[in-house]
Amino acid sequence: xxxxxxxxxxxxxxxxxxxxxxxxxxxxxxxxxxxxxxxxxxxxxxxxxxxxxxxxxxxxxxxxxxxxxxxxxxxxxxxxxxxxxxxxxxxxxxxxxxxxxxxxxxxxxxxxxxxxxxxxxxxxxxxxxxxxxxxxxxxxxxxxxxxxxxxxxxxxxxxxxxxxxxxxxxxxxxxxxxxxxxxxxxxxxxxxxxxxxxxxxxxxxx
Numbered sequence: 184x185x186x187x188x189x190x191x192x193x194x195x196x197x198x199x200x201x202x203x204x205x206x207x208x209x210x211x212x213x214x215x216x217x218x219x220x221x222x223x224x225x226x227x228x229x230x231x232x233x234x235x236x237x238x239x240x241x242x243x244x245x246x247x248x249x250x251x252x253x254x255x256x257x258x259x260x261x262x263x264x265x266x267x268x269x270x271x272x273x274x275x276x277x278x279x280x281x282x283x284x285x286x287x288x289x290x291x292x293x294x295x296x297x298x299x300x301x302x303x304x305x306x307x308x309x310x311x312x313x314x315x316x317x318x319x320x321x322x323x324x325x326x327x328x329x330x331x332x333x334x335x336x337x338x339x340x341x342x343x344x345x346x347x348x349x350x351x352x353x354x355x356x357x358x359x360x361x362x363x364x365x366x367x368x369x370x371x372x373x374x375x376x377x378x379x380x381x382x383x384x385x386x387x388x389x
Contacts, residue, residue, distance in 0.1 A: 184221075184237060185212040189244040193233035194255055195226035196248035198241060226252075266334055267358040268375035271310075283310055283372075284335035286326050287317040288342050294365070295319060298340060301369050310376060322359065324348055331355040338368060 184190070188199045200223035202210040213219045226248065229235075238244040271283065285302065289295040299314055306312045315335055316326070322337060322344035330337050330352075337352065339361035344352075352359040362368040 184219075184235075186210075188237045189239070189241040190223075190235060190237050191244045191247045191251075192224065192235040193227070193229035194248055194251045195224050195229055196241075196244040197223040197225045198244075199223050266336060268336060268360070268371060271375040271378075281310060283312045283376075284315050284330075284333050285312060286330045286335050286337045287314055288322050288326060288337070288339045289317075289319060290341035292319055294340055298338075298365055298368065301365070302372065305369070305372055305376065307376065312372070321345075322348055322361075324351055327352045327355060327357055327359070330357045330359075336360065338362070340365065340368060 184199060184202070186199050186202060190197060190199060199221060201221070202213055203220040203222070204210055205218065210219060238247065266283065287295065287298060287302075289298060295317055299317055302312050302314065315333055316329055321342050322339050324347070326337055327348060329335065335357075337357060337359045339359070341363060342361065344359065344361070349359065360368075360371070362371075
């Protein structure tokens, strides 16, 4: 890699403006297995594991980076298309949604039947609530796969899910909500259908 070389890494491109070694010395070029700091990246910071590739011209590097950004945006939109309670009302208003598909998991059978009956009674002429799958026990990866395939929201009552399952739901763009009180679950669905549900703000200290 030489100073002045156009490159692409991840969805970012640039031109090598400087190469600096671990002693702070500026280099004209580096070869394999020579670690170096590099100045000249434009765009978002690349991730570990992204391939760094040098191109003949800046125009070619920019074209490749733009193409990758487009693919990334398309992937993001695919994930965003899944229904969430917050987007429910707007999707109904735009006639994008006629059914709210739900995967329901509870701790005991009595709760399961009570929640199923209550949810189905919330159906209106604008949006019908469909329980695609219901069962007793914790939320599993198969529940997430079903919700992803059928554009459903997962509701859990007095149940938990492993961190792996939560990460799978997040990466698949599937909304996973757990509750301790049946009334809260039903009120959230009613509020979502009325467009009154407020987003939950979570502060994460890093």
